[in-house]
Amino acid sequence: RAMELPPGHFPAARAAAAALGYLRYLRGGPGRGLRLRELRRARRQDIDDVGHKYYLELELEDVLDKDSTVSCTAEVLYHLGSKSSAPDVQVTVQGELRSTEQADQEFYNWIRSLEKELVAENIPDSHGNVPPELEPIHLLAWVASGYVIWQNSTENTKLHLAQVKHVKQVKRSDEDLQFDFVVLLHEMVSQEVLPWQVTLLWHPQHGARVSQSRAAGAGS
Amino acid sequence: LISIFPIQLDFWLAPRKLGLPVDIRVPFRSLQALKAHLKAVGVSYSVMIENVQALLDDERMEMLRSSRQLARDTTTFNYAAYHTIDEIYSFMDMLVAENPNLVSKLEIGRSTENRPLYVLKFSTGGTNRPAIWIDTGIHSREWVTQASGVWFAKKIVQDHANNEGVASILETMDIFLEIVTNPDGFAYTHTTNRMWRKTRSKHAGAICVGVDPNRNWDAGFGDAGASGNSCSETYHGPYPNSEPEVKSIVDFVKSHGNIKAFVSIHSYSQLLLYPYGYTETPAADEKELHELAAKAVAALSSLYGTSFEYGSIITTIYRASGSTVDWTYNQGIKYSFTFELRDTGRYGFLLPAKQIVPTAEETWLALKVIMEHARDNLY
Numbered sequence: 001r002a003m004e005l006p007p008g009h010f011p012a013a014r015a016a017a018a019a020l021g022y023l024r025y026l027r028g029g030p031g032r033g034l035r036l037r038e039l040r041r042a043r044r045q046d047i048d049d050v051g052h053k054y055y056l057e058l059e060l061e062d063v064l065d066k067d068s069t070v071s072c073t074a075e076v077l078y079h080l081g082s083k084s085s086a087p088d089v090q091v092t093v094q095g096e097l098r099s100t101e102q103a104d105q106e107f108y109n110w111i112r113s114l115e116k117e118l119v120a121e122n123i124p125d126s127h128g129n130v131p132p133e134l135e136p137i138h139l140l141a142w143v144a145s146g147y148v149i150w151q152n153s154t155e156n157t158k159l160h161l162a163q164v165k166h167v168k169q170v171k172r173s174d175e176d177l178q179f180d181f182v183v184l185l186h187e188m189v190s191q192e193v194l195p196w197q198v199t200l201l202w203h204p205q206h207g208a209r210v211s212q213s214r215a216a217g218a219g220s
Numbered sequence: 221l222i223s224i225f226p227i228q229l230d231f232w233l234a235p236r237k238l239g240l241p242v243d244i245r246v247p248f249r250s251l252q253a254l255k256a257h258l259k260a261v262g263v264s265y266s267v268m269i270e271n272v273q274a275l276l277d278d279e280r281m282e283m284l285r286s287s288r289q290l291a292r293d294t295t296t297f298n299y300a301a302y303h304t305i306d307e308i309y310s311f312m313d314m315l316v317a318e319n320p321n322l323v324s325k326l327e328i329g330r331s332t333e334n335r336p337l338y339v340l341k342f343s344t345g346g347t348n349r350p351a352i353w354i355d356t357g358i359h360s361r362e363w364v365t366q367a368s369g370v371w372f373a374k375k376i377v378q379d380h381a382n383n384e385g386v387a388s389i390l391e392t393m394d395i396f397l398e399i400v401t402n403p404d405g406f407a408y409t410h411t412t413n414r415m416w417r418k419t420r421s422k423h424a425g426a427i428c429v430g431v432d433p434n435r436n437w438d439a440g441f442g443d444a445g446a447s448g449n450s451c452s453e454t455y456h457g458p459y460p461n462s463e464p465e466v467k468s469i470v471d472f473v474k475s476h477g478n479i480k481a482f483v484s485i486h487s488y489s490q491l492l493l494y495p496y497g498y499t500e501t502p503a504a505d506e507k508e509l510h511e512l513a514a515k516a517v518a519a520l521s522s523l524y525g526t527s528f529e530y531g532s533i534i535t536t537i538y539r540a541s542g543s544t545v546d547w548t549y550n551q552g553i554k555y556s557f558t559f560e561l562r563d564t565g566r567y568g569f570l571l572p573a574k575q576i577v578p579t580a581e582e583t584w585l586a587l588k589v590i591m592e593h594a595r596d597n598l599y
Binding site: 006007008009010017035036038063106109110113115124125126127128129131132133160161162163184186188189190191192193 | 240241264266267268269270271274275278301302363409414415417432447452453454489527529530531535536537538564565566567568569570571572573575
């Protein structure tokens with residue numbers, strides 16, 4: 001009873017954006033940024049008293065490995081009526097993602113070796129530039145914003161990371177790296193640019209976790 | 221290390237005491253040996269910057285680009301960089317001066333902050349020939365569009381000089397190009413807020429500044445798909461054509477009376493859209509527009525493989541009322557299209573400058589398909 005959706009129509013595209021946010025949170029890192037190359041197929045099922053469930057077939061690409069292509073399937077369930085609950089997302093990646101062990105360890109060592117905590121702003125800058133040494137930070141911002149995007153997606157929104165306004169590393173006594181981000185999210189339907197504060201913890205073996213996030217006050 | 225490696229190791233963070241890290245810039249020819257030595261003595265290291273020279277090259281290019289000297293002519297103008305409004309207005313004047321028989325500059329009105337609204341007219345003669353209209357930058361933060369508009373202007377002149385490309389279109393049609401359609405917003409993205417979208421008008425009773433110029437047209441004005449809240453990015457304004465940036469185009473189109481194709485260019489999302497946005501009722505010419513869009517998108521994609529979706533506004537992106545091409549279509553301009561250029565969200569509005577020219581080149585191929593179809597199917 002799932003209805004086929006034209007991939008070029010917006011309902012499928014919005015569900016794909018939510019799935020991508022979730023996947024970036026789960027599998028992204030300083031050495032891996034996943035991008036949607038193509039939405040191959042989309043179906044929707046309306047489940048009585050539950051909500052709308054989207055079945056997606058996606059083709060992804062690792063931005064650091066342009067020739068790579070990874071297929072995945074995703075299920076996105078938007079709960080009926082409930083505006084405050086995140087969609088349930090499941091993603092299955094077909095095949096292996098390229099290992100980022102070495103890049104992750106190098107990045108970890110570099111940050112740990114810094115005397116002063118890393119601070120940066122406007123990534124990318126107005127002209128789209130990202131200094132190469134900050135690209136891993138940019139990709140970690142994708143992880144952090146991926147969480148916020150997943151948590152705040154509805155059938156009426158399509159969220160993207162517009163810019164990292166500010167990032168500050170916070171040294172910790174445990175082994176995790178901590179980055180406090182202020183990110184600007186662009187919401188396509190309302191066209192609003194929304195500032196969010198997100199604290200991301202990351203460790204090369206333990207992966208990423210958002211410890212807190214909240215919509216920030218109106219920006220500049 | 222210094223004694224073992226007589227060739228310079230450049231310490232960027234000098235040795236201070238045991239236990240503290242040291243940063244070294246290593247000349248390429250010492251790299252292998254240094255790595256081997258560190259491994260042999262058990263000193264761990266990590267690479268902070270792979271290629272310092274590349275960073276320096278980029279920085280130098282950036283400095284050249286950002287040195288605010290106006291280019292002397294349209295040949296030395298840097299099309300692969302983002303420019304200020306003054307630089308673009310200066311470009312227009314140079315283009316006209318270099319090609320007085322082809323290009324003229326029209327002032328069709330003034331913005332809220334009294335900036336001139338300029339349209340370039342490309343014409344090989346005739347009187348009020350059937351015409352094509354292209355506008356870029358109606359939403360000021362969509363910087364790749366104004367930058368592409370500059371490239372289009374130069375391209376038209378080059379094609380004409382080489383008697384190729386759009387030269388044949390110019391034999392029977394005129395082209396109008398408004399590059400900075402929202403100059404107040406554009407200036408604001410340079411000085412204050414890179415993410416500014418709307419105009420900079422302040423209407424009586426409105427709490428916030430600015431109207432969405434793509435919700436201000438008289439087609440389904442105020443219906444669902446726009447906001448009545450002045451603080452919203454899709455605020456439609458107090459009444460249709462309240463914005464001089466919009467009204468000036470409306471007046472121009474009506475008084476010209478012979479525009480056959482109208483293309484309004486935005487970013488981002490990689491879409492080619494046709495009416496309607498304010499209603500689910502299909503446009504009467506939907507079949508033809510859909511087929512034309514398919515051809516245009518195929519041409520665009522042929523250059524760099526960039527993939528675009530296409531369809532009506534309301535099915536492809538969202539419901540939007542008061543939008544530009546819904547109005548132009550209802551005026552009888554059959555070939556009314558809106559583009560959303562690169563990318564699909566990786567950089568979004570902050571598209572790297574090095575993508576300007578490829579974006580403009582591929583988009584131009586799609587525009588040519590539309591222009592040629594209009595020329596061959598005059599109505």
